């Protein structure tokens with residue numbers, strides 16, 4: 001096969017609902033000196049794209065733009081200065097936007113090799129969500145065997161990976177999820193709370209009377225106070241999203257400012273020794289050296305069968321709007337993955 005000259009890409013032409021999601025053919029140019037052209041085998045669908053559609057993702061580009069946080073694919077062309085990669089290698093990357101395309105150019109230093117034996121959809125499931133889950137546990141909260149943690153939204157893309165990673169580290173997991181997800185989640189060994197019908201703080205206090213060693217909260221400013229009160233002495237609250245403010249009006253940064261304000265207040269109190277050693281942190285995944293180290297390790301865990309990401313569905317790239325609708329519906333547990341060239345929907349769970 002020669003070097004491709006055009007490729008299909010998905011575009012958000014504006015903000016709003018999935019009516020602004022379109023596809024187009026794009027002319028490809030020769031990669032920049034340190035650029036690597038990748039033929040996408042699988043691209044992930046995440047809450048971040050839902051937020052971008054609503055104009056509520058921190059620092060997102062102005063429309064029109066090509067969304068797509070993460071991808072796995074095969075190198076088809078390399079720039080003149082690229083020495084560490086060759087055509088035919090399989091790689092993963094997290095460009096934040098731009099991955100929902102048949103061909104994507106990524107800087108050479110941002111790539112991570114993908115073992116041949118790992119299927120592309122399975123591999124992409126651990127790029128954004130797997131690294132986030134790992135770093136929340138081991139870099140932000142630094143959990144230890146024998147500890148107990150609370151994870152809000154354990155049925156989501158991050159939560160379904162955080163649960164087995166925590167179990168592998170010997171950590172007891174309490175998680176909140178809507179009841180329809182509980183059957184799919186029970187195998188992960190999680191003690192489940194239905195946040196829609198149960199009082200979460202009271203249930204956590206029953207399950208862990210002395211408090212929990214870490215709370216992972218992706219919901220936003222409204223839930224942080226309750227999360228903080230559930231911590232045992234020496235525990236860590238990690239805030240890492242604002243999912244509950246998706247439909248807010250007003251500037252996207254307002255809930256983040258409120259979150260940062262709360263976290264800063266607790267950190268200040270900690271410095272004065274008045275939090276019983278409890279601490280609060282904000283976490284944000286970045287495509288840096290730690291990301292590449294952690295992703296390579298997670299891909300090895302997937303290759304060896306130690307980690308099995310849940311794949312909800314594989315859909316053709318052109319079905320991006322449907323993928324977003326399915327993601328928002330909350331009916332799927334596990335990652336929805338876009339596969340360029342796939343002719344029919346695969347409903348594997």
Ligand SMILES: NC(=O)c1ccc[n+]([C@@H]2O[C@H](COP(=O)([O-])OP(=O)(O)OC[C@H]3O[C@@H](n4cnc5c(N)ncnc54)[C@H](OP(=O)(O)O)[C@@H]3O)[C@@H](O)[C@H]2O)c1
Pocket residue numbers: 046047048128129132152153154155156157158159176177178179181195218219240241242243244283284285286330
């Ligand atoms: N900081 C970072 O670097 C980073 C990286 C990745 C993701 N994130 C954030 O992490 C969050 C989750 O991402 P994801 O990809 O896992 O999302 P997802 O797959 O869309 O899952 C979101 C989950 O949130 C749960 N949820 C919504 N409202 C809730 C509430 N009031 N109480 C408890 N759970 C609630 C839903 O649970 P049910 O459907 O079961 O009710 C759902 O499982 C998002 O806020 C995202 O922005 C942050």
